[in-house]
Amino acid sequence: MNAKQSKASIRWNGKLEDGFGSLSTESGVLNDEVVTWSARTGNASGMGTNPEEMLAAAHATCFAMSLAHRLDDDGYDASDIDVTATCFLDRQQFGGIAIKRMELDVTASIAGLDEPRFQEIAEKVELHCPVTKAISGNVTVHVDAHLRKLATA
């Protein structure tokens, strides 16, 4: 089996609430980025990133790639495939936290495709996207797909 490995590393110092992490990835796209509990649970802007934002980045990216592949396979010429992923972190009873829901908002410009067929394709892609499969059974994924109106000549 041919497996590609992708790596990320964090160094954490301090307690959960007032400590912070420094997060980097192998590609260098993340390079000592700040991670804090307040960025995870509050509305603190400028407080860095958090696990759910990274999971949303993983899912949006994976879905966009899967959709591009599927549309090409089906003979469609797509452009500007936009995917926004929103990851919900629930506060639970007794102080716990849990990731239970991911929403994917999908828009694209595709000639020769109607809205119902696009939604059908998006739903199929959602089932086969590797990140969806990785969180299947644990996190509910909701896909909202719409075609962008094309300018008429």
Next chain:
Amino acid sequence: MNAKQSKASIRWNGKLEDGFGSLSTESGVLNDEVVTWSARTGNASGMGTNPEEMLAAAHATCFAMSLAHRLDDDGYDASDIDVTATCFLDRQQFGGIAIKRMELDVTASIAGLDEPRFQEIAEKVELHCPVTKAISGNVTVHVDAHLRKLATA
């Protein structure tokens, strides 16, 4: 229910193999970062990030925060908690890809804790970390935890 939302967005253009994405997150930590198929499946350095790298970033971050919390709760004073997550993307028969394994390599400096007890704590943390729970049943998680040798006075 009090749910914190975290968002990431990508715009993809072109086919899967030779197109590319531009990935951003709400916090600004990712800002129009390049995503490519070759970064996902090959050894291409400088080709940007990929979904598995983002998933590794989510898991490393979540685990480090969970471990910091647990050690503090148990009365230990930890410093330099290092977590490296490696996400494996398998090529499957018939051209499919799947995320089946994540490895977490954990090192920390903690006074008054021995190696077996640290490993026990790390294994418990692994079960309760929200990202582990999100991928539970789909992705095998392996944790390798070691104490860093402390300098003796």
